[in-house]
Amino acid sequence: MSLPTEIRNYKVPDRSLALWWFGQNGYILKTPGGIVAGVDLYLTDSCNGLQPGMNLRRTVPILIPPSELDVDLYLCTHSHQDHTDPETIRNLRNKDTMQFIGPQESCRIFSAEGIESSRIRISYPKCEFEFGDLHIRGTFALPTDDTDLNHMGFILRSGASGAKVYMTGDTDYTELLFEAAKHSPDVVITCINGGFNNLSHWEAATLVGKIKPKVAIPCHYDMFPDNSVDPKQFRAAMVLRAPDVQYQELDYGKPYLFSF
Numbered sequence: 001m002s003l004p005t006e007i008r009n010y011k012v013p014d015r016s017l018a019l020w021w022f023g024q025n026g027y028i029l030k031t032p033g034g035i036v037a038g039v040d041l042y043l044t045d046s047c048n049g050l051q052p053g054m055n056l057r058r059t060v061p062i063l064i065p066p067s068e069l070d071v072d073l074y075l076c077t078h079s080h081q082d083h084t085d086p087e088t089i090r091n092l093r094n095k096d097t098m099q100f101i102g103p104q105e106s107c108r109i110f111s112a113e114g115i116e117s118s119r120i121r122i123s124y125p126k127c128e129f130e131f132g133d134l135h136i137r138g139t140f141a142l143p144t145d146d147t148d149l150n151h152m153g154f155i156l157r158s159g160a161s162g163a164k165v166y167m168t169g170d171t172d173y174t175e176l177l178f179e180a181a182k183h184s185p186d187v188v189i190t191c192i193n194g195g196f197n198n199l200s201h202w203e204a205a206t207l208v209g210k211i212k213p214k215v216a217i218p219c220h221y222d223m224f225p226d227n228s229v230d231p232k233q234f235r236a237a238m239v240l241r242a243p244d245v246q247y248q249e250l251d252y253g254k255p256y257l258f259s260f
């Protein structure tokens with residue numbers, strides 16, 4: 001059975017969220033009501049050669065080619081190519097049935113790749129959307145360079161009071177990130193690579209210690225040879241900065257069920 005079919009068939013219990021990782025900041029989430037949402041799916045090798053002198057060849061296998069992706073919602077946290085990938089979007093077979101959500105610069109790319117305007121929604125910190133039993137809230141993120149000033153994160157919640165996952169997106173370090181604590185996320189998924197002004201493993205562990213979720217998941221450390229770190233550094237930093245939070249490293253393409 002193909003992975004998209006496996007995801008569609010996967011039964012998610014009430015108040016839970018299921019999560020699959022595809023490398024970097026790419027995830028698919030599924031709700032008990034059957035809503036399937038992709039976030040920052042990078043399903044090509046389009047960054048390869050983007051920066052002369054930098055090795056940005058993808059190292060994570062493409063588990064779902066864009067033409068086979070089957071999601072109801074396609075979310076992006078900002079417009080950098082490892083998050084809003086024009087080649088992935090161009091090759092989506094089901095783009096006429098998906099809703100596309102992202103900040104302004106990502107929406108510009110959605111349009112340029114032929115997504116009709118009625119399927120595009122602009123997101124921003126504090127925005128809220130409901131799709132079936134998936135609740136989406138935008139969160140603040142600090143831009144990492146001057147090419148896109150519309151970075152953001154998302155808190156995705158199952159139903160009215162189910163599991164909540166906070167994804168930081170790419171962000172520089174600022175105490176404003178601690179504001180996400182007021183939404184009491186159960187799971188925090190955070191970048192840890194430190195490169196290009198993203199949170200370092202130590203900053204990410206400090207953030208997790210302030211937010212105090214039940215589980216913290218590292219991401220954005222694995223895709224490119226020239227932008228990789230060992231996630232064990234984040235795990236070790238959590239021992240000191242977030243000792244009460246469970247560290248969880250994900251495997252690619254496997255379901256993780258979060259029920260609280």
Ligand SMILES: [Fe+2]
Binds near residue numbers: 083
């Ligand atoms: Fe990134």
